[in-house]
Amino acid sequence: xxHMKTTTPPPWHLVGKHDVFPEADLDEIARFNxxxxxxxxxAETLGPGNKKTYETRVKPAFEKREGREPAxxxxxxxxxxxxxxxxxxxxxxxxxxxQRQQAGRSLVLRQIDDLVxxxxxxxxxxxxxxxxxxxxxxxxxxxxxxxxxxGSYHTELIPNDISAGANYDCGIFVxxxxxxGRFSDGGGQxxxxxxxxxLKDFHPKRIVDVGCTVGxxxxxxxxxxxxxxxxxxxxxxxxxxxAAARAAALDVKNISFRQLNAExxxxxxxxxxxxxxxxxxxxxxxxxxxxxxxxxxxxxxxxGGLMLHLEQPSYDDSVPLFxxxxxxxxxxxxxxxxxxxxxxxxxxxxxxxxGFHKSSHVEFKVKAVPDPVLATGDVSGKSEDHGRAAAWxxxxxxxxxxx
Amino acid sequence: xxxxxxxxxxxxxxNAKSKGKRPKYFxxxxxxxxxxxxxxxxxxxxxxxxxxxxxxxxxxxxGILPRSKIESYRPDTIAAQERALAHRKLISTVLRSVxxxxxxxxxxxxxxxxx
Numbered sequence: 001x002x003h004m005k006t007t008t009p010p011p012w013h014l015v016g017k018h019d020v021f022p023e024a025d026l027d028e029i030a031r032f033n034x035x036x037x038x039x040x041x042x043a044e045t046l047g048p049g050n051k052k053t054y055e056t057r058v059k060p061a062f063e064k065r066e067g068r069e070p071a072x073x074x075x076x077x078x079x080x081x082x083x084x085x086x087x088x089x090x091x092x093x094x095x096x097x098x099q100r101q102q103a104g105r106s107l108v109l110r111q112i113d114d115l116v117x118x119x120x121x122x123x124x125x126x127x128x129x130x131x132x133x134x135x136x137x138x139x140x141x142x143x144x145x146x147x148x149x150x151g152s153y154h155t156e157l158i159p160n161d162i163s164a165g166a167n168y169d170c171g172i173f174v175x176x177x178x179x180x181g182r183f184s185d186g187g188g189q190x191x192x193x194x195x196x197x198x199l200k201d202f203h204p205k206r207i208v209d210v211g212c213t214v215g216x217x218x219x220x221x222x223x224x225x226x227x228x229x230x231x232x233x234x235x236x237x238x239x240x241x242x243a244a245a246r247a248a249a250l251d252v253k254n255i256s257f258r259q260l261n262a263e264x265x266x267x268x269x270x271x272x273x274x275x276x277x278x279x280x281x282x283x284x285x286x287x288x289x290x291x292x293x294x295x296x297x298x299x300x301x302x303x304g305g306l307m308l309h310l311e312q313p314s315y316d317d318s319v320p321l322f323x324x325x326x327x328x329x330x331x332x333x334x335x336x337x338x339x340x341x342x343x344x345x346x347x348x349x350x351x352x353x354x355g356f357h358k359s360s361h362v363e364f365k366v367k368a369v370p371d372p373v374l375a376t377g378d379v380s381g382k383s384e385d386h387g388r389a390a391a392w393x394x395x396x397x398x399x400x401x402x403x
Numbered sequence: 404x405x406x407x408x409x410x411x412x413x414x415x416x417x418n419a420k421s422k423g424k425r426p427k428y429f430x431x432x433x434x435x436x437x438x439x440x441x442x443x444x445x446x447x448x449x450x451x452x453x454x455x456x457x458x459x460x461x462x463x464x465x466g467i468l469p470r471s472k473i474e475s476y477r478p479d480t481i482a483a484q485e486r487a488l489a490h491r492k493l494i495s496t497v498l499r500s501v502x503x504x505x506x507x508x509x510x511x512x513x514x515x516x517x518x
Contacts, residue, residue, distance in 0.1 A: 030453035034446050091428035091435070095442045102417055109413035143422070150419035158410045335423040 007044070009036040009177035010374040015170070016182030019249035020119045020242065022108050022166050031103045036174045038096045046089050053085040054322055073315070073324035077332070080325065094333050097148045097175075104171040105150065108163050119162045119245035128256040129244035131237045135259055140286040140338065141235055147334050153213060154236035165214045165242025172216070178374050179390035180216070183250075186368025186390055187279055187310060188217030192224035193369065194394075195275065195306070202306065204228050204274035210262045210293065211281030215243040215255070217310075221277070222247075222255040228274075230255040233262060263292040265300055273300045279310040280392070283339045290342075294354035301399040307356065308396035310366060315343045347395050356397035366392045 012024070012032040024032070058079050062070055070076045080086045108115070123129045137154060145152040153164050172184045180186040195202055205228055209218040212232030222230040232255065234240050240257045247255050260267065276297045282290055297307050315324040324343075331339035352358050368390030429435055462468040478486060495502065 026454055026457060027450050030450040031446060033453065034449035038442075038446075087428045088438075090426070091438045092442060094426065094428070095439050098421075098439070099443060099446060101421070105419070106413060106417040109411065109416055112413075113410055145421035145423055148421040148423075150416075150421045152422070157416060333426055335421060337423075 007040070009040050012036065012173060014178070014182060014374060015173045016184075018246055019122065020115060020162070020166070020245040021249075022111055022115060022170050024107055024170070028103065028107045032100075032171075032174045035096060035100050035103065036177050038092075039175065040177055042089065042093050042096065046092070050080070050086055050089060050326060051322060053083050054080060058083050058086075070321060073321050073328055076321055076325040077328065090329070090333055093329075094148070097334060100171050100174050101149055101167070103174075104167040105163070107170065108166045109157075112158065112161070112163050112166075115166055116158065116160050116162055119241055120160055122245040122248040123241060126244065126248040126253075128248060129240060130256065130258045131240065132259045133237065135235060135261060137235060138261055138263070138285070138289055140284065140289060144335050144337055146284050146336060147330070152236075153234070153239045156238050160241060161238050162242040162245070164236065164238040165240075165246075168239065169214050169216075169242065169246070176390060178371070180368050181371035182373060183219070184216040185220045186371065187366065187392065188220035189369035190366045191217065191277065191279070191308065191310070191394075192221045194364075194366070195221070196224055199306070202274075204306070206273045207231070207275045207277065208233060208268070208273050208300070209277045209279070210234075210297075211278055211284065212243060212257070213239045215247055215257070217277075217279040218255065219247060219250060219252050222252050226254055228254060232257045233260045233265075235259065235261050262296060263289050265296045268300045270299050271302050271305075273305060274302050275306045275308070276301060277308050277310075282309055282311055283336060283342045286338055287341060287345070290338075291350060291353065294350055294356075298355040298399060303399055303401045305399045306362075306396065307351075307399070308362070308394055309347075310392040310394050312343065313393040314345070314347065351395075351397050355399075357400050360398040360400065362394070362396050362398070364394050366394050 012029050015021075054076070058076075059070065062075075062079050070079065081090075141152060141154060149164070149167070151157075151164060153168070155161075155164060157163060169184075172180070173182075176184065181189075195204070204225055207221060207225065207228050207230045209215075209221070209231070210233045212218050212234050213236075215232050218230065218232050222228070232240070232243055234243070234257070237259050240259055244257045247257075258267075285293070301307060312327065313319070315327070319327075327343070328340050330336045348358060348361055351361065427435070428438070459470050459473055463470045
């Protein structure tokens with residue numbers, strides 16, 4: 001087996017901590033270190049084996065039987081799911097994710113009372129949280145636990161629970177191998193740089209981040225625009241409580257968090273927001289709800305206002321079928337039911353339908369800003385972990401200026 | 404190391420399954436368990452090794468014991484025998500189900516042929 005130069009993810013103890021970050025003991029740190037290295041191994045060492053097994057035996061057997069090449073990513077998936085190598089790789093990858101959840105939950109839940117008390121005190125002191133316990137969970141959240149998180153983002157085991165947020169915060173560094181930086185904010189930093197440096201005459205006074213979870217991507221944006229009013233929106237109280245406490249602990253003052261479903265943002269007036277942002281969020285919704293959200297985003301934006309969505313690139317004709325199949329893995333193995341449909345949709349048409357002129361469409365690549373302390377360098381290069389690398393595709397539009 | 408909390412028992416929640424159908428990777432459901440158990444054991448072995456590594460490095464850093472002293476350690480006869488027994492015990496513990504199958508095999512009555 002040929003190996004590229006072995007690289008290792010940064011050790012977990014370098015993760016960015018704050019006053020509501022769970023404390024880890026020696027073995028808990030080691031568990032995360034193992035899992036980060038396991039992820040790296042599955043991506044870099046075994047990952048290329050999927051293509052190899054496809055080219056050397058799966059595709060030839062299909063062609064022999066059918067007299068043609070596989071015609072879609074779904075046909076490739078059907079035959080690859082019968083292949084012994086791909087089965088083992090998939091099982092290892094799924095188990096690694098399940099173990100990461102187990103490790104995070106066991107670490108967080110043993111200290112949950114302390115964490116809840118700290119978070120409650122910080123949030124009350126800062127008054128940066130507005131919850132709506134009567135908010136009904138959308139079906140796409142209630143029906144499936146995204147990326148194998150037991151209880152997803154919203155389940156509350158005790159009153160004022162923040163365990164979902166704390167588990168997400170301490171584990172994302174493991175899943176991404178630290179590629180988004182100590183505070184998992186390299187994507188948000190890149191967006192802030194884009195808005196500051198690439199957009200002329202863009203001075204947002206009000207910024208809304210939808211599906212903000214614990215605020216990883218929103219905090220660097222709030223810091224980049226200290227005079228702006230910044231609002232994080234999510235349907236889950238469990239992540240918002242943690243987000244508000246985390247923002248307070250990290251001393252970001254121009255930010256608040258509200259429990260809302262973005263399909264109905266009627267509490268936000270028309271033409272009142274300069275920038276509405278989602279980051280790796282659309283794929284966790286549904287087609288119907290996404291269309292409703294787009295219309296709401298158009299309504300709340302000021303003329304000239306910016307809407308941006310960070311996702312993985314769509315499966316257009318330039319993406320080879322095998323790559324579509326492997327990028328689709330999370331849809332079927334990591335509880336991401338909308339992933340596969342979203343990536344074949346024409347989002348420009350969806351945005352147009354919501355009122356955004358096609359001519360105002362913006363699209364560009366985003367890479368996480370590297371963390372100088374972790375010295376991971378360019379983390380978005382060739383060892384991309386099929387949709388988990390810290391590199392994204394930004395799609396969006398500017399709302400038309402009223403004449 | 405574990406500050407158990409009062410309001411919930413973490414053990415009851417840590418292993419919760421995520422909502423949604425879990426894919427089947429193997430034809431035999433038992434294989435799914437074997438794979439999961441193996442990977443968890445690899446994880447816990449890695450955790451133990453990291454702790455041992457911490458122990459040795461801290462001892463060296465604090466001047467208690469150089470790592471070379473551990474590396475060159477050879478047990479005397481009694482210690483070696485104790486360790487061999489520990490290995491034997493571990494092997495037996497892990498191979499319990501195979502031993503049990505062997506125990507269950509009844510000797511064939513005289514004169515019966517192989518089937």
